[in-house]
Amino acid sequence: MTLLEFSRGPMLHFALIVFVLGVLWRLVAVSLLGWRKSKTKWRNSTADAVKGGAIATGNRSWPHPEFLDRTAFGEAVGYGYHIGLFAVLLLYAPHVVFWKNLFGVNVPFWPTLPSGLMSVISIVTIFVMFIATVRRYMHKPLRRISNFDDWFTLFILYVLMLSGVMLVFGLGGRYEWVLATHIISFNALLIWFPFGKLMHAFYIFPSRFITGYKHEKKGASS
Amino acid sequence: MTTTVIEERRQTGTPDADLSPSEREQRAMRGFAQHFGAYAALNLESCIHCAICADACHFYIATEDPKYTPILKAEPFKQAFRRESGAFAPLFKMLGLKKKVTAEQLEEWQELLFDSCNMCGRCSLICPMGIEVAEIIEVGRRAMAEAGLAPKALADRARHQAETGQPEESERPYAEVLADIGRENDLEVSLDKDRADIMVCLPRTDLERHPESVAAMLKIMNSLGANYTFRSDALIAENYGYYAGSRGLQRKITKRITDTAKKIGAKTVIVPECGHAYTALRWQAADIIGEELPFRVLHITEYLGEQLADGKLKLGQVNGESYTFHDPCQIVRKGGVMDAPRELMKAMGVNLKEMRNKKAFSFCCGGGGGVNDLESARKLRLRAQENKLREIDDTGADRFMTSCSDCRVAFSDAGEHHRWDKKTDSLIELVAANIKE
Numbered sequence: 001m002t003l004l005e006f007s008r009g010p011m012l013h014f015a016l017i018v019f020v021l022g023v024l025w026r027l028v029a030v031s032l033l034g035w036r037k038s039k040t041k042w043r044n045s046t047a048d049a050v051k052g053g054a055i056a057t058g059n060r061s062w063p064h065p066e067f068l069d070r071t072a073f074g075e076a077v078g079y080g081y082h083i084g085l086f087a088v089l090l091l092y093a094p095h096v097v098f099w100k101n102l103f104g105v106n107v108p109f110w111p112t113l114p115s116g117l118m119s120v121i122s123i124v125t126i127f128v129m130f131i132a133t134v135r136r137y138m139h140k141p142l143r144r145i146s147n148f149d150d151w152f153t154l155f156i157l158y159v160l161m162l163s164g165v166m167l168v169f170g171l172g173g174r175y176e177w178v179l180a181t182h183i184i185s186f187n188a189l190l191i192w193f194p195f196g197k198l199m200h201a202f203y204i205f206p207s208r209f210i211t212g213y214k215h216e217k218k219g220a221s222s
Numbered sequence: 223m224t225t226t227v228i229e230e231r232r233q234t235g236t237p238d239a240d241l242s243p244s245e246r247e248q249r250a251m252r253g254f255a256q257h258f259g260a261y262a263a264l265n266l267e268s269c270i271h272c273a274i275c276a277d278a279c280h281f282y283i284a285t286e287d288p289k290y291t292p293i294l295k296a297e298p299f300k301q302a303f304r305r306e307s308g309a310f311a312p313l314f315k316m317l318g319l320k321k322k323v324t325a326e327q328l329e330e331w332q333e334l335l336f337d338s339c340n341m342c343g344r345c346s347l348i349c350p351m352g353i354e355v356a357e358i359i360e361v362g363r364r365a366m367a368e369a370g371l372a373p374k375a376l377a378d379r380a381r382h383q384a385e386t387g388q389p390e391e392s393e394r395p396y397a398e399v400l401a402d403i404g405r406e407n408d409l410e411v412s413l414d415k416d417r418a419d420i421m422v423c424l425p426r427t428d429l430e431r432h433p434e435s436v437a438a439m440l441k442i443m444n445s446l447g448a449n450y451t452f453r454s455d456a457l458i459a460e461n462y463g464y465y466a467g468s469r470g471l472q473r474k475i476t477k478r479i480t481d482t483a484k485k486i487g488a489k490t491v492i493v494p495e496c497g498h499a500y501t502a503l504r505w506q507a508a509d510i511i512g513e514e515l516p517f518r519v520l521h522i523t524e525y526l527g528e529q530l531a532d533g534k535l536k537l538g539q540v541n542g543e544s545y546t547f548h549d550p551c552q553i554v555r556k557g558g559v560m561d562a563p564r565e566l567m568k569a570m571g572v573n574l575k576e577m578r579n580k581k582a583f584s585f586c587c588g589g590g591g592g593v594n595d596l597e598s599a600r601k602l603r604l605r606a607q608e609n610k611l612r613e614i615d616d617t618g619a620d621r622f623m624t625s626c627s628d629c630r631v632a633f634s635d636a637g638e639h640h641r642w643d644k645k646t647d648s649l650i651e652l653v654a655a656n657i658k659e
Binding site for chain 2: 028031032033035036056057067195197199203206208219221
C-alpha cells in the first residue's frame with residue numbers, strides 16, 4: 001500500500017470515525033453535567049426566550065457597533081480566513097468530487113468556482129491566516145491566552161492549505177507525495193478536531209442560543 | 223504594592239486560615255465541581271481564544287495588561303475542567319496536557335477574580351461565541367471561597383452580615399439611623415410593621431454616606447401612599463455572601479430577607495439603588511434558597527416606572543440643566559431594567575445627554591461586585607474609571623446621575639481622586655425632588 005493509498009484509505013476512515021465519535025462524545029459529555037432547573041420567576045416567557053436565543057444565534061455573527069472601533073481589524077481577519085477556508089472546502093471542484101464520493105451522494109446542483117479564482121482565494125486565505133498568526137503572537141491578550149491547541153490547529157491548517165496550493169501549481173516534488181501530504185493533513189485535522197478548539201464549529205450555535213435564551217428570560221440584552 | 227495590601231489580598235477570608243495548600247486545592251476543585259453545570263461547561267468549552275473579550279473590559283482597556291483579559295480570569299477552572307471532568311479528561315490527565323491547578327496558582331488568581339472583575343457582564347456581549355464570562359467568574363469566586371481564598375475584606379463582611387444582618391459593626395443599628403434620617407427630614411418612617419404589602423430594603427452605603435438618598439426613598443414611598451415597611455431585621459440590601467463567592471453565606475443573608483418578607487405577607491420586595499443586591503435577590507434568591515419566592519422583587523426604578531405607567535406617580539418638570547445617566551450593569555445590562563430609568567427621566571423632562579456607551583453597553587463603574595471594598599483593588603479601579611469619567615465629560619452634560627449606590631460610591635471616590643468637577647447624583651433623589659404630592 002502506498003502512502004497515498006494509506007492516506008485516502010484506512011487513515012481517512014480512521015480519521016472520520018475519530019471525528020464523528022469524538023464530536024458526539026464531546027457534545028454529550030457537556031450535557032451529562034446537567035442543566036439546572038431554576039425556581040426563579042423570569043420576566044419573560046419561554047417563548048420569548050426561545051426567540052431571544054434564536055436572535056442571539058444570528059446577531060452574534062456581527063459585532064455590536066459599540067465594540068467595532070476596537071475589534072474591526074480582528075473581526076475582519078477572523079472572518080477573512082474562515083470565509084476563505086469554507087470557499088476552498090466547499091466550492092473547489094476537486095473537493096466537491098471528494099465530498100460526493102465520500103458520502104456517496106449525487107447532489108444535482110453543487111456550485112463550484114473556477115479553478116483560477118479558487119487559486120486566488122487560496123493564496124489570499126493563506127495570507128490572511130498569516131496575518132492572524134502574526135496577530136496571535138503580537139497582540140498581547142491573544143498571545144497571553146494562546147496555548148498548544150491554538151498553535152497546533154494553525155500548524156495543521158497551514159500544512160493543509162500550503163500542500164493544496166502546491167498541488168494546484170505543481171510545486172514541491174512528486175504529485176503523489178504532495179497529494180498524500182494534503183490528505184494526511186486533512187485526516188490530522190479530522191482527528192484533532194474533537195480534542196481542541198475546532199469544536200467551536202459545533203459549540204457555536206448552542207452556546208449563542210443558550211446565552212441569548214437566558215438573557216431574554218431576564219429581559220437583558222444579548 | 224504595600225505590605226498591607228499584600229496581606230489583605232493573601233490572608234484567607236474564612237475561618238480556615240491554616241488550610242494546607244493541598245487542602246485548598248481540593249476544596250477549590252470540590253467547590254468548583256459543586257457549582258459547575260452544563261451551561262458553565264459549554265461556556266468554557268466554546269472559547270476560541272480570540273481574546274476579543276479584552277476589548278470590552280474596562281480593566282484591560284485602561285491598563286492594556288493582558289492578564290486582565292476576561293476569559294483568562296477563568297483559566298484555572300478551564301484547566302481543572304479539562305483535566306478533571308471534560309470529555310477527554312483521562313487522556314489530558316494521563317498525557318499531562320493539562321496540569322493540576324495549584325494553591326499557588328489559585329492565590330495568584332485571587333486578584334483576577336475579585337480585584338479586577340466586577341462581574342459586570344460587558345465581555346459577555348462582545349463574545350462571538352456567546353460565552354457568559356461573568357457566570358464563569360461567579361463559579362470561580364465560589365470555588366475560591368470554598369478554598370478560603372476569598373479576600374478577607376469581603377469574607378469578613380459576609381460572615382458578619384450572615385450573623386447580624388449588617389456587614390460591619392456600626393455606631394448605631396441601621397434601623398436607628400433610618401429613624402433619625404426620617405426625623406431630621408420630617409418624614410414618617412414605616413418601620414417594623416407586622417403586615418405590609420411592600421417591604422423595602424436599603425443600601426448600607428446610603429445609610430452611611432447618602433442619607434439624602436434614604437430620605438428620598440421615604441418621601442417617595444410616603445407620597446405614593448403605599449402600604450410598605452422597612453424591617454430592622456432585614457434592612458440591608460447588599461449581599462456580601464454573593465460578593466465573597468460564599469454560597470452558604472449568600473443563602474443565609476438572602477433568607478433573612480425572604481423569610482421576613484414571607485412573615486409579613488409582603489407581595490413585593492423593593493430593592494433600592496443597589497445593583498448587585500438586585501442580582502442576588504431578583505435572579506438568584508429563589509435558586510439559592512431552593513423555593514419559588516411568593517413575592518415580586520422590583521428595583522426601585524422598576525417600581526416607580528410601574529407607578530408612573532399606572533398614573534399613581536406624578537412628576538413635575540426639572541430645571542433646564544442637562545444630565546447624563548450611568549446605567550448600572552446589574553440593573554440594566556444583566557438585570558433587564560432597560561426602560562424604567564429613562565421613562566422616569568422623560569416624565570420629568572430631563573434633558574438627557576447620553577454617553578457613547580449606554581444602556582446594555584455602558585462601561586461599569588468599576589466598583590461593583592465587592593471591588594469598592596477592596597483596598598488592594600483601589601489603584602487599579604481608579605485607573606479603570608478614568609475612561610468612564612472621560613465618557614461622562616464628553617457628553618457635555620451639566621450633571622451626572624445613576625441609580626446604584628455602589629456605582630455612586632465608586633464614582634465619588636474616583637471623582638475625588640481625579641479631581642473631577644462633577645458630583646454623582648441619584649435618580650431617586652431627582653424623582654423625590656420633583657414628585658407631586
